[in-house]
Structure formats: C-alpha cells, structure tokens
Amino acid sequence: MEKEKILENLAFAIVEGDEDKAVENAKAAMEAKLDPLETVENGLSKGMDDIGEKFGKGEVFLPELLMAANAFKSAMEILKPELEAQKMQTAQKGTILIGTVKGDVHNIGKDIVSTVLETKGFNVVDIGVDNDTLSIIQEAEKAQADVIALSCLMTTTMPAQKEFIEVLEEMNLREKYFVIVGGGPVTQEWADEIKADGYGESAVEAPVLVKELIRKK
Amino acid sequence: MTSKQVESVHEASLEILENVGVLVRNQEARQLYVQHGCEEEIESSVIKFPRAVVEQFRQSIPSSFTFHGRDPSFDRTIPEDGPIFCTGSSAPDIFDLESNEVRRSRSDDIARIAHLVNELPGYDLFAISVTADDAPDGQQSLSRFYPALKNCQKPVYGSAPSIDEVFDILKLCFLIAGREAAFWERPFICLGYCPVISPLTMDVESTEKLIRFTELGVPCYGVMAPTAGLSAPLTLTGSLALTNAEFLAQTTLEQILKPGKPIIYEALPTVVDVRNGAYSPGGIETGILLMGCAQMADFYNIPSGGFAGLTNAKSSDVQSGFETGMSSVAALLAGLDLLRIGGLLDALKIFDFSKVVIDNEIALMLKQAARGIQFSEDNLALDTIAETGPGGTFLNKSHTIERMRTTPFLPDIADRLSWSQWKTGGAITPQAQALNRVREILSVDNPAVFSAEVDQSIREEFVGLVAGDSLPIAASMKPI
Incomplete structure (x- = not known):
C-alpha cells in the first residue's frame, strides 16, 4: 500500500475511534518502513486534530473523542519501540x-x-x-x-x-x-x-x- | 414502571451486588460486611453481597423518617407529611444581594438564607445552602450550622468533613437545646454523607462518616449521585439498577451498624451531556430517574427523596423556571416524599436569593398538586350547583366565600394582572418581585433567633466564631 494511503487510513481509524483498525494500520506503516515520526505526525496526530476540530464544532460528542484517544494510545504502543529503536522522539512538549x-x-x-x-x-x-x-x-x-x-x-x-x-x-x-x-x-x-x-x-x-x-x- | 419492572430493577441490583460487587476502600466497612455474611476478594478489596444478606438487612429499615425542628411545630415525618421541600445545599458561590455580582459565599449569607427559609412557608427543612468562605480555621462546619440554627427554627440539614467537627456541632446543639438529653429527645439537625462514588465504589473517608455518624445516633443518611453515561450506564434503566444496587450496599452497612436506623432513599441522579461532558442536573432525566427512585423506595416501603428541580441556568430566568418546574413535577407525581428544590443555579454552584423565593412558590404549587382533586361530598358541591342553577354565578355564593382563601393556591410571585395594570405597576418581572419579597422579609428582625443567654454561652464556648446574624439589606439595594 502506498504511504499516503496508509497514513490516511490511520488518521481515519483514529477519527472513527476504531482501535483495531488503528493498530492494524500502525503495523502496516511499520511493515512498509514508513518513518515512525512522520507516521505519528501525519497519521495519528492528524486524526486527533481532525476529530478535535469536529468536536469543537459540535459534530462529534465527547464519547467519540475518547474512543479516538484510546485508538491513538493503542496505535502509539505499536510505534513506540520503533521510535525508540531509531532514537527518534516526538517533539518534547513537556x-x-x-x-x-x-x-x-x-x-x-x-x-x-x-x-x-x-x-x-x-x-x-x-x-x-x-x-x-x-x-x-x-x-x-x-x-x-x-x-x-x-x-x-x-x-x-x-x-x-x-x-x-x-x-x-x-x-x-x-x-x-x-x-x-x-x-x-x-x-x-x-x-x-x-x-x-x-x-x-x-x-x-x-x-x-x-x-x-x-x-x- | 409497572410493579413487575420495579421487581426486575431490584433483581438486577441483587445480581450486580452478588456478581460484580462493590469496591470498599474502607477497611472497617469491609470487616463489618464480611462479619455479616458478605464475601471479600482479598486482593481487590471488592465485597460481594449474597442476595440473602441484602434481603435480610433491608427488612429492618423503618417505613418513615422524622425531621425535628428547633420549634416542634416544624417537625415533619415522611411519608405522612409529604411531599416536603428543602433548599439545595453547599453551593460555593452566591449572587451578592447588594451588588448582584457572583462571589464566594459566607456565613452571613447563611444567616440571611436561614432567616428567609424560616419565613417562607413552602420549605419544611433548611439544608444549608452555601459554604462559608469566611470560616475561621477549624470552624468550617460550625460557621455553617451556627448561623443556620440561629436564624431558622425548621429542621437543619448539613454535612461535616470529619467526626471532630460533628462533635463541635453537637456541642453547639446541646447549648441550644439547654441540655444534652433535651437535644437527643428531639435532635433538630440531620447530617448527610455520600459514601458511594459511582460506579460501585465506597470511599474511605465518607464511609467512615457513615459509620461514625450512625454510631453516634444523630439523624443521618446517605445520598447517591450517579451520572448516567459517565459513572452509570447512559440508559436510564441501567442507571437506576446501578443506583439501586449502590443504595442497597450503603444501607446494608447502615443496618448492620444499627438495625432499625431510619433513613431516606435519596439520590441526585443526572445524565451527562454527551456533547461535551457537561454536568447536567437541569436535565429532565434527573426528574425521570427520581421517579424511578421513588418507585424503588416504595417497593422497599421506605421514604424517598432527591434533588428534584435543579437547573443549569446562570440566572433566575426562563430556563431556571422550566428546568426546576419540570423535573420536580415529574418526581412529585411519582410520589417522591422529599424534594430538594430551592435556590441553586448553575448546576448547584451558585445560590440566588430570588430563586429561593421563586422555588418557594413552586414548592407551594407542588404541594397543591400533590393534594390533587380532594374528593368529598362537600367538595362535590351538588347543593351549590343546584342553588346556582343554569346561567348563575358561583362567585357570590357562601360555598365560594367560605373556601376562597384556602382552596385555590394564590401566588405571590406569578403575575396575573391585566396588561395595562402590569405596565402601570412598572412591568415587574418575577425575579424582581421575588427580590422585593427578600427585601421585605430581611428588613424585619428575625423572630426565630435564640435568646441572648444561649447565644452568649455559645460564643463563650467557641471563641472567634462568626457573628451568624442576618444583616438588614443595605438601603442602596434598589428594586430591579
């Protein structure tokens, strides 16, 4: 699968709050040797930003936001070892x-x-x-x-x-x-x-x- | 609910208690449960309740609960005297009467509210409506109970953060009663606690309160406060089953400690606003869930109570009126015996003087609604109908004149003038009318205040205690 497609699927799985799909796509990203940092930023975080925006507009409700966050956390667990192996860090925010x-x-x-x-x-x-x-x-x-x-x-x-x-x-x-x-x-x-x-x-x-x-x- | 559905909720609750259990963080409570037939999962501190244990202990709950007032004419027993009404409690903020700005609430506010509640006939009890930000160190509870008891002869309900503060409150009560035995004959306070943190958790400190207050023998009982969608299932049926299970867990402990201890089945059930997580006691679901609680309490043959009539509105306005009115009427019609209705805005966060007066009127209307259509030969008025005949009027009949001051409810706040009378009279809003009433009541010396000797003995006992007086309103406070 091409890179853009994987990241898009990953972001979509986050927005949908679909934990299984998020994990599956995170794995696919690693198998396709995508840059883990880019996967976080353009996949996972992109998904959270999208749903955050929808939440702000009242289009999605709080339980959906929390489901998205859970999917985010589970996908992150897949990416963490890779980030660490490559000594990469997500921007240290504090x-x-x-x-x-x-x-x-x-x-x-x-x-x-x-x-x-x-x-x-x-x-x-x-x-x-x-x-x-x-x-x-x-x-x-x-x-x-x-x-x-x-x-x-x-x-x-x-x-x-x-x-x-x-x-x-x-x-x-x-x-x-x-x-x-x-x-x-x-x-x-x-x-x-x-x-x-x-x-x-x-x-x-x-x-x-x-x-x-x-x-x- | 049909009686079959009520039983299903009871069965579901037993199943929850037996299979899921309750996490009991308080060690003493765990021991008590185990000694009386419950099972403890040692690693998790979860207590499982065999149904026989729950069924056994609920049998000893009395079918009535009595509140005593400092003045015995204010004693109330439910369900007999119900529905009875009470103020909402413990708001941290208040609309300042003089400036109309929101600020932290103080002990002098409690004094004024107590004075008002003493005079407003819709209220049967005074639950101390606000916290006291000006309380001296170590006198947190005294700074609430003293101004409340000083200015109100009706039963006073409140809470205390610790058992030590309860001893101080009791000392205060003994001084007011004259002697200790006199207080225990007619204990004119009632204490609350919330041992259950939904879902299915009993806290260390508030369970400690349940144990110690119950041992002391002061009137007290617990309140459940689940939020459907957050700390309870979003569906009202599931939420009710869970709340009922939590009630049974809590009351089992009360009855273990003191078989025959009178209590009220009381709750503050809400539904989360799923759009943003907002706490929404103004929702109609609070009224619906309280209908359920009233039915469950009926099934157990014990009195019921709840926070019926809360609002999320930020001022005493249309929203506060319809939210308070709608859930309280729902709960009332399902037979709730005690309604905590009065005075609070913004989801229990702000006390408002006009709201407490408007809610007094709502309480009086609800009492009228509870009386309903009173059926009697005399009320059928067949003789008067015959006497008046077709085309006559009832207005000038003695049947009407004899009953005109007692039969209909005559509102004080609701406006019934003609448009032109209303306009000429200054187009007074209900809120302004309510504040006028506040001013009227607070400008007269409070007859409820206890004697100078009693007050002196209290002030000698508790050095540095807040003044606790209901202050006259500044002349600068103008009608709206």
Missing part, C-alpha cells in the same frame, strides 16, 4: 504530573484531561486519586514535571489545591512548577485567588493552556 487532591477520589474528569494531554504529545504522569500535598511534590520532583495539574470535584476538597500552592511556596519550589487546577466547582476566580498558573473549564482546553505555559518557561 511533562505534566496530574492527580486529584487529598480526600477526593473522583477520577473521571482527571482521566479525560490526562488522555487528551497524551494525545497531544505531552508526557503525562498520572498519580491517580487522593494524593496528599507532600506526595504530589515528591512525585513531581521524581518525574521532573514542568506542570502540576490538580483536580477535585467537591467543594470540601478545593482547599487542598490552595494548601498545595502554599506548601510549594514554603518549600521554595513555587517557581519550579506551573500549577494548574480544574474540576467541577473550580473556577477562574478560584484559580486566581489561590495564585494557580492556570485553569481550564473543559478537558480540551488543557493542551492549549499547558502549551502556553511551557512556552513561557
């Missing part, structure tokens, strides 16, 4: 450490943000739910994170986001990380009040926000 704060185990929103960021080529370290402040900081240090993303769903756990930033300041680490916040009750006003570096109302805003922050670094 590392984001993400998790919910202490006392909050609501993970669905956080998981969506995590997935969306991954499909946009960020290195995402997801530390799950119910993290206390110090362990988040430890994990961020370990992961050499650029951005720390904190999620909460309950008004009762929101203060933990504030506390996190205060502790970061006390430990003289505030300048080292960008801290972004999100979750049901969180607003731009709250983000400003606790001196967070950013806030997004919905998951699709996350990559734009993070990109903008890292660019400032």
